[in-house]
Structure formats: structure tokens, C-alpha cells
Amino acid sequence: MLNNKITELLKVEYPIIQAPMAGGVTTSKLVAEVSNSGGLGMIGAGYMTPVQIREQIREIRQLTSNPFGINLFVPNEFKVTENEIKSANQFLNPIRQQLNLHQKDNFELPNFNNVFETFIEQIKVVIEEMIPICSFTFGIPSREVIAELKQSNIILMGTATTVEEAVENEKIGMDIVVAQGSEAGGHRGNFINRSQESLIGLMSLIPQVVDNVSIPVVASGGIMDGRGLMASICLGAKGVQMGTAFLTCVESGAHKVHKETILNANEDQAVLTRSFSGKWARGIKNKFILEMQKHETLLPDFPAQNRLTQDIRKTSSEQNNQDFMSLWSGQSPRLAKSQTVKSLIKNIIAEAKKINSYI
Amino acid sequence: MLNNKITELLKVEYPIIQAPMAGGVTTSKLVAEVSNSGGLGMIGAGYMTPVQIREQIREIRQLTSNPFGINLFVPNEFKVTENEIKSANQFLNPIRQQLNLHQKDNFELPNFNNVFETFIEQIKVVIEEMIPICSFTFGIPSREVIAELKQSNIILMGTATTVEEAVENEKIGMDIVVAQGSEAGGHRGNFINRSQESLIGLMSLIPQVVDNVSIPVVASGGIMDGRGLMASICLGAKGVQMGTAFLTCVESGAHKVHKETILNANEDQAVLTRSFSGKWARGIKNKFILEMQKHETLLPDFPAQNRLTQDIRKTSSEQNNQDFMSLWSGQSPRLAKSQTVKSLIKNIIAEAKKINSYI
Numbered sequence: 274m275l276n277n278k279i280t281e282l283l284k285v286e287y288p289i290i291q292a293p294m295a296g297g298v299t300t301s302k303l304v305a306e307v308s309n310s311g312g313l314g315m316i317g318a319g320y321m322t323p324v325q326i327r328e329q330i331r332e333i334r335q336l337t338s339n340p341f342g343i344n345l346f347v348p349n350e351f352k353v354t355e356n357e358i359k360s361a362n363q364f365l366n367p368i369r370q371q372l373n374l375h376q377k378d379n380f381e382l383p384n385f386n387n388v389f390e391t392f393i394e395q396i397k398v399v400i401e402e403m404i405p406i407c408s409f410t411f412g413i414p415s416r417e418v419i420a421e422l423k424q425s426n427i428i429l430m431g432t433a434t435t436v437e438e439a440v441e442n443e444k445i446g447m448d449i450v451v452a453q454g455s456e457a458g459g460h461r462g463n464f465i466n467r468s469q470e471s472l473i474g475l476m477s478l479i480p481q482v483v484d485n486v487s488i489p490v491v492a493s494g495g496i497m498d499g500r501g502l503m504a505s506i507c508l509g510a511k512g513v514q515m516g517t518a519f520l521t522c523v524e525s526g527a528h529k530v531h532k533e534t535i536l537n538a539n540e541d542q543a544v545l546t547r548s549f550s551g552k553w554a555r556g557i558k559n560k561f562i563l564e565m566q567k568h569e570t571l572l573p574d575f576p577a578q579n580r581l582t583q584d585i586r587k588t589s590s591e592q593n594n595q596d597f598m599s600l601w602s603g604q605s606p607r608l609a610k611s612q613t614v615k616s617l618i619k620n621i622i623a624e625a626k627k628i629n630s631y632i
Numbered sequence: 633m634l635n636n637k638i639t640e641l642l643k644v645e646y647p648i649i650q651a652p653m654a655g656g657v658t659t660s661k662l663v664a665e666v667s668n669s670g671g672l673g674m675i676g677a678g679y680m681t682p683v684q685i686r687e688q689i690r691e692i693r694q695l696t697s698n699p700f701g702i703n704l705f706v707p708n709e710f711k712v713t714e715n716e717i718k719s720a721n722q723f724l725n726p727i728r729q730q731l732n733l734h735q736k737d738n739f740e741l742p743n744f745n746n747v748f749e750t751f752i753e754q755i756k757v758v759i760e761e762m763i764p765i766c767s768f769t770f771g772i773p774s775r776e777v778i779a780e781l782k783q784s785n786i787i788l789m790g791t792a793t794t795v796e797e798a799v800e801n802e803k804i805g806m807d808i809v810v811a812q813g814s815e816a817g818g819h820r821g822n823f824i825n826r827s828q829e830s831l832i833g834l835m836s837l838i839p840q841v842v843d844n845v846s847i848p849v850v851a852s853g854g855i856m857d858g859r860g861l862m863a864s865i866c867l868g869a870k871g872v873q874m875g876t877a878f879l880t881c882v883e884s885g886a887h888k889v890h891k892e893t894i895l896n897a898n899e900d901q902a903v904l905t906r907s908f909s910g911k912w913a914r915g916i917k918n919k920f921i922l923e924m925q926k927h928e929t930l931l932p933d934f935p936a937q938n939r940l941t942q943d944i945r946k947t948s949s950e951q952n953n954q955d956f957m958s959l960w961s962g963q964s965p966r967l968a969k970s971q972t973v974k975s976l977i978k979n980i981i982a983e984a985k986k987i988n989s990y991i
Contacts, residue, residue, distance in 0.1 A: 632988055
């Protein structure tokens with residue numbers, strides 16, 4: 274049951290994909306160690322420059338000869354007004370004061386064309402560096418981009434939070450679709466209905482997606498161990514993508530305060546917020562989330578809000594202060610452990626085999 | 633794998649519990665047919681009078697000699713002011729007008745003592761009729777009530793939406809705990825944190841609950857077939873409780889419009905609302921939910937709001953008008969079928985056995 278269409282496609286031993294967490298979590302060591310342990314390591318390159326991407330790919334190649342992948346954010350059109358930025362700064366300034374940061378009252382509006390250009394350059398590096406697997410979040414790239422990647426024989430994975438989004442991923446030619454359940458930590462991948470509503474739990478999402486697409490489905494959200502892997506396979510998925518479980522591993526680049534917070538959290542503390550980035554995302558409730566909650570729906574869209582909170586998140590991290598950091602986590606923090614990647618993957622497989630023998 | 637602690641405790645062939653849906657869904661025919669087919673039928677008695685309960689138990693006993701159970705709502709203290717009722721009526725009156733109903737401007741405040749008295753009388757009937765299994769939602773009864781039921785050898789099941797709630801259920805002496813995932817249709821069973829936040833998907837909820845209690849755990853929410861049953865067992869549950877899957881069965885007493893709506897719905901149409909009853913519940917989005925959405929958080933608590941909307945729901949049903957009915961559904965409506973209970977249970981078991989043979 275662990276060798277299937279997906280392990281063949283991805284050329285890995287186990288159907289375990291390390292979720293491409295952006296923002297410094299997916300160090301070269303983490304990605305390489307996942308691939309060395311039989312899973313698929315993934316670079317969370319959403320916020321990286323083309324130069325950084327090229328450097329990291331080369332660094333990982335020094336550490337593993339196994340396949341690994343990369344994830345990019347598909348740029349979405351956004352409308353942000355100067356007034357929205359001004360009012361967001363009014364909400365954020367009291368927090369900046371608590372961190373001894375400069376108050377802000379103006380801000381350069383992000384430009385969609387620049388964001389889109391960077392995306393096209395990222396794609397160019399992916400092709401030039403002949404990375405074997407590329408996944409996408411926040412949307413589906415254009416037919417031209419897809420065609421170009423396919424010509425280079427790159428395996429493509431899309432993200433879906435509903436059946437409709439999964440069907441769109443199949444239509445455009447994705448080889449695999451990652452079904453992101455409501456349990457998932459970090460940003461929601463929904464792109465058709467951008468409201469908060471498509472929060473479908475995996476128990477519902479996987480079988481409904483599986484019944485409506487013919488490409489293999491990967492389950493993602495709250496999966497931490499062999500129980501989650503086997504449950505996903507029973508529901509019809511061919512593999513799993515795991516974020517939080519890898520985030521607390523010793524090789525991950527997540528801040529130690531972030532790791533500690535997850536290791537001490539309960540399942541109902543991982544809440545949804547759009548205050549950090551302008552996009553709904555799940556993280557451990559902290560002072561920032563609570564203080565911004567009442568303004569949450571008034572804040573500008575991604576990526577504007579993300580840039581606005583950059584100074585706050587950076588300074589909070591530097592001060593080892595969990596109050597204003599984005600502490601992304603799925604709904605299973607009680608299952609998180611501080612361990613090596615090797616031991617995590619070994620334990621998942623051992624538990625999966627044990628379940629397989631007694632059910 | 634299908635014969636375990638729970639099938640022994642409940643004296644049933646399969647670890648499949650029909651969710652005790654209140655409001656006329658659990659007809660005697662439905663309950664009896666589930667028990668006759670090897671599962672556990674359950675009366676959703678939350679809104680029933682003690683007399684009605686006694687009658688239905690006797691009616692079911694004519695139809696099956698197998699065990700079946702009953703579910704009661706644990707009364708919670710509530711505070712409702714005359715002003716809240718008045719403003720709720722202001723929101724509801726335009727809807728009453730659309731249905732040619734009398735406008736309302738006053739309303740008798742529900743009385744907690746009366747609600748509590750009814751609950752105690754319901755318990756009395758349960759004991760007198762020697763029903764073998766009794767489950768609870770919306771809270772945990774007092775130690776006295778628990779002791780009385782236990783003295784009569786009644787197997788007790790509690791409901792939990794978080795680990796903390798599951799632990800409380802175990803502490804008071806429940807024999808089984810039903811873990812209700814965010815996927816579930818109908819009312820949320822949360823009772824410690826009454827806000828909307830404890831929406832934990834089953835992929836996260838089951839293993840975390842299983843790790844923290846020693847009583848058997850039943851998974852509930854979005855489970856519709858053998859895939860869901862086997863996935864729940866992989867996650868550590870001993871059985872499943874299924875609502876929507878039984879609601880669309882031919883034996884169920886759900887309104888035909890309700891059944892049809894589910895059979896034609898998508899997963900992201902099953903949304904959370906507190907507009908019908910004052911308690912958060914999941915149902916298919918309709919005109920009522922959309923029109924009340926902006927007032928939702930201002931409405932009085934359960935059971936006050938539930939009584940206020942009674943005329944609206946009743947008339948809407950009588951007119952076969954789905955616009956103002958409560959169309960409870962879990963997040964897997966695409967998996968719902970119109971079939972007999974016997975065929976549903978037969979299919980679940982056949983599919984579970986098939987999965988068991990290939991994983």
C-alpha cells in the first residue's frame with residue numbers, strides 16, 4: 274500500500290512529502306534529509322528571490338542525490354488602496370510601539386506586475402536547474418507556464434481546498450493534486466472562493482476529491498504520524514504532505530520559539546487569522562492575533578499586509594518574543610515532537626506497517 | 633478490526649452508530665432498521681417530551697429485538713433578555729412576511745428550570761424503559777444523574793469536540809466518547825468553550841483524543857462509507873457515528889426537500905450558522921442563513937432563538953420551501969445517496985473489507 278502511483282511518479286521510497294513551508298523553515302538540511310530518508314523534501318520558495326532559489330537548489334544537491342521539489346506562490350491580482358494601508362498602519366502602530374519600532378504612516382503600494390515578473394523568473398530558474406518536481410499554491414499558473422514546465426518533464430502538483438479547485442488543477446494538466454484540509458497549518462490554498470468558507474476537513478475532502486478527479490490525490494492537514502498516513506490511504510489518497518510534523522524537527526529552520534510553542538500547544542489553539550499576511554492562515558493564537566482580531570477583515574490583501582507586518586515579525590523573532598511572531602501550526606500540535614527527520618519518517622513507516630497488520 | 637471493545641459493549645455486529653438526529657429524522661423505522669442491519673439505531677430525543685420518548689421506545693421494540701439507544705440534550709444555563717428577543721424578532725419579521733406569517737414582537741422567555749425539569753423526566757423514562765444505551769450532547773449531566781443511569785446498567789456515551797471535553801467525559805464516568813469533528817452536520821456539541829473555535833477536523837481530533845483518554849472513542853463528522861470507517865479505525869477510533877449518511881436513507885423522517893437538497897449539494901455549501909437555534913450548527917446554505925448572517929452573533933442563545941424560528945421553519949417545511957428550513961448536513965453531501973438503511977450498512981462493510989484486503 275505504500276508503493277503506488279505517487280512513489281513511482283516522484284521516484285521516492287515512501288509517499289511522504291514534506292510540506293513546502295515558506296519563510297526559512299525549509300533549510301537545505303531539512304529538504305535533503307527528507308529526501309535522504311525516503312520522502313520528498315520540498316523548498317518553500319514563495320518568498321525567495323530567483324538567486325536565492327538557484328543557490329538553495331545547488332546547496333541541496335550537495336547534500337542529496339535523491340529527488341526533491343520546490344513550491345511557488347501563484348500571484349493573484351490584488352487591489353490595495355492607500356487608505357487601507359493607512360488604516361492598517363494605525364492598527365499596527367501600537368504594536369510597533371510595544372516593540373520599540375518606528376511608527377509608520379505611509380507605504381509603497383505593492384505592484385502586481387513586479388510580483389508577476391518575479392514569479393516568471395522563479396519559473397525560469399526551476400527549469401534551468403532541472404528540478405524534477407514543482408508544486409503551486411494560491412492558484413493555477415497560466416497554460417503557457419504549465420506547458421513550459423511540462424516540456425522540461427517537471428512533475429507538477431497543484432493545491433486544492435475544494436472539489437472544484439481539484440478539478441481545475443486536473444484540467445490544466447497537474448500530475449498530482451494536494452488536497453488541503455481545514456486542519457492544515459499556515460496559509461489556506463483556496464483560490465476560487467477566497468472567503469474563509471472552504472474549510473473542509475480531510476475526512477470529507479479526500480473521498481469527495483478522489484471521486485471527482487483521476488490524478489492521484491495527496492492529503493494534507495493535521496497528519497503527523499503513521500495513523501494519519503494510513504487513514505489518508507483508506508480515504509483514497511495516494512500519499513500525504515506533512516508540515517507541522519517536519520517544522521518541529523531538529524533540521525527545520527523554524528525559530529526555536531516557534532518550535533517550542535507548537536510542542537506546548539493544544540489542538541484548539543491553532544486558529545485562523547488574516548492579520549499577519551492578508552490571507553487566511555492557521556497559527557497558534559498569540560497576542561498579535563488577539564489584538565488584531567477586531568480589525569482582521571479590514572486589513573489589506575496579501576501581499577500588502579504581509580509586507581506591512583514584516584518589521585513586526587522580524588523584531589519579535591529577534592527578541593525571541595512569541596507575542597508578535599507568526600506561529601503557523603496545523604490542528605495536531607499535541608502530536609508534534611522534537612526529533613530528527615530520519616526518526617520521524619522511520620516512526621511513520623513503522624506505525625503504518627503495524628496498523629496495516631492489525632486492521 | 634470490526635469486532636472490538638465497542639461492538640462488545642454495545643452488543644452490535646458492526647461499529648456503526650446512527651447519529652441521533654433530533655427533529656423527527658430518527659423515525660422508529662430508521663432506528664429499528666439500523667439495529668436490525670447490525671448497527672446501533674439511536675433516537676434523537678433532544679426535543680421530545682417524556683411521553684413521546686416512552687411511546688417511541690415501545691414502538692421501536694415492536695420492530696426490533698436488537699439494542700438501540702437514545703440521545704438527550706444536557707440543559708445549559710442561558711441568559712436571554714427581553715431586548716434580545718425583541719431585536720431578534722425585528723430581524724425575523726421580514727422573513728415571516730415572506731411566508732405570510734404573523735409578525736411577532738413579544739415572546740415568553742424560556743425558563744431554565746422548566747428545561748431542566750424536562751431533562752430529569754426524560755432521564756426517568758430512559759431508566760424505566762430500560763433502554764440499554766444513552767448518549768448526551770451539549771454537556772455532561774450531573775454526577776447524580778450519571779450514578780442513577782449507571783445503577784441501571786445503561787451504557788453512557790458523551791460528546792466531545794476537543795481533547796479537554798473528551799477528558800471531562802471520561803472523568804465523569806462515560807463508557808464511550810464520541811469525538812465530533814468540524815466536518816459534522818447539525819449542532820456543534822462543544823460545551824467548554826462555547827465559541828465557534830473548537831472546529832477540529834477528525835484527522836487531527838481522533839488521534840489526539842485517543843492519546844488522552846482510555847475509554848473507546850467513536851469518530852463522527854463527514855463519515856459516509858467504508859473509507860471513512862476504515863480511516864477512523866486507522867486513526868485509533870473504535871467505531872463511527874454517521875448522521876448525514878442515514879438522513880438521506882428512505883427510512884429517515886427528514887423532509888423530502890431536505891433530502892433532495894443534500895443529494896444535490898457540494899461540500900462547501902454546508903456552512904456554520906447560529907441563526908436557526910442560537911447554537912452553532914452546520915447546514916446547507918440557503919436564503920435564511922444568508923439573510924440572517926449579518927445579525928448572527930446578536931441573536932439570543934439556544935433554546936430561545938430555536939423557539940423564535942419555530943414558526944418559520946414549520947411553515948417553510950409545510951410549503952416544501954427550502955429557503956427557510958434548517959437543512960442540516962455534514963461536509964460530505966456529495967457522498968450521500970438515497971438508499972435503504974440495509975443497503976447503506978451492507979455497502980459500508982463490503983467497502984471496509986475491500987480496503988482491509990488491499991492496504
